[in-house]
């Protein structure tokens with residue numbers, strides 16, 4: 001207590017001149033766990049200035065050397081999995097095993113990014129002019145991918161490490177500098193992750209990690225003229241950022257209301273286990289969580305019974321004990337979830353379990369017979385509460401899915417592959433999973449949302465490409 005973690009700039013750890021700090025409240029104990037620096041706008045300016053300078057020589061550093069450093073960072077990250085996971089447990093109440101998995105997955109992501117980078121950045125194109133009408137073969141065009149400059153990365157609380165490296169890795173391999181603004185909950189885990197990059201030996205100033213209050217430095221960072229690209233994952237803030245940001249490429253992954261459409265011929269045991277895993281892992285605090293079940297009426301009773309049997313087996317408690325259901329990230333989040341539950345109760349949803357809450361800990365809850373007039377039919381709880389809507393036709397399910405303002409992922413369960421593909425085509429979401437719950441990984445798969453779920457596409461390859469632009473050199477022959 002009393003210690004305030006330093007922020008990272010110019011290759012070193014510093015205290016903010018503000019003399020102020022931001023408290024990180026442990027979701028389980030609801031007491032201050034850590035403190036981080038409340039950085040000032042001048043400190044943001046300094047970090048971006050240094051990033052600009054460092055980026056110029058980084059872009060000239062051979063690609064294989066950039067890859068080598070990323071591989072080193074990935075290995076160090078994995079070596080540090082235990083202390084980083086401990087931060088995740090304390091800051092965001094991620095179950096202990098999942099916290100370790102997040103760090104290991106992050107190391108793998110960074111290594112894969114290095115490998116993918118040397119392949120896709122190691123080649124360009126050669127074009128000749130005489131394919132276009134009216135041209136002789138008198139112009140040769142050489143293209144390559146060049147970095148954008150300084151990338152601003154803003155990951156969310158639910159993956160402070162993994163969704164940071166999914167931006168940092170592509171940015172760095174492509175020759176960019178990186179300014180990281182971690183979420184407050186998860187900031188210490190992110191600082192520790194940055195420490196691994198520090199130990200790997202990246203040049204001074206290339207990477208910085210600025211902690212602080214969104215109200216003080218949020219808009220200042222996102223509207224800063226020195227930022228050349230923003231990669232953001234989170235909620236509504238992303239919509240505000242996209243309205244305010246200047247003329248820079250944006251990569252946004254925002255919310256989701258991922259639907260799970262269950263047909264009459266589906267394997268209901270498979271569906272039930274995917275609903276429980278998809279809906280309740282990390283207490284539903286994933287943008288890709290199953291957020292509404294749309295099940296054909298004829299199999300609904302059987303499915304709900306199977307899901308309830310599995311929900312009854314979920315352990316509820318502290319993340320240190322690796323409980324399945326752990327406290328949600330904050331009191332305001334718990335209050336929001338409760339608001340959705342109360343609304344559903346008032347409007348007549350069937351409660352399959354008793355609603356129970358202690359502090360930020362909310363017991364898993366399946367709500368059956370949810371109707372479209374209930375808020376939970378449309379809103380994203382980001383908690384362990386899952387609505388079931390009974391449908392009388394597949395079209396009704398597709399219609400509900402497409403009426404959402406979100407369009408991240410969705411899933412469909414059926415043994416009929418032709419139907420599954422037709423439904424996938426009809427669902428207005430970035431990805432449709434057939435016979436499995438939505439998920440972002442494996443991390444090299446394209447990952448994108450449509451409508452309010454985001455801008456652009458992620459996944460390792462897409463992120464590398466997004467953080468570069470094409471440079472052409474045209475040779476004009478005499």
Ligand code: G3H
Nearest residue numbers: 158286287288439440441
């Ligand atoms: O919360 C949003 C994440 O991108 C979801 O990732 O599917 O690996 O949990 P995940």
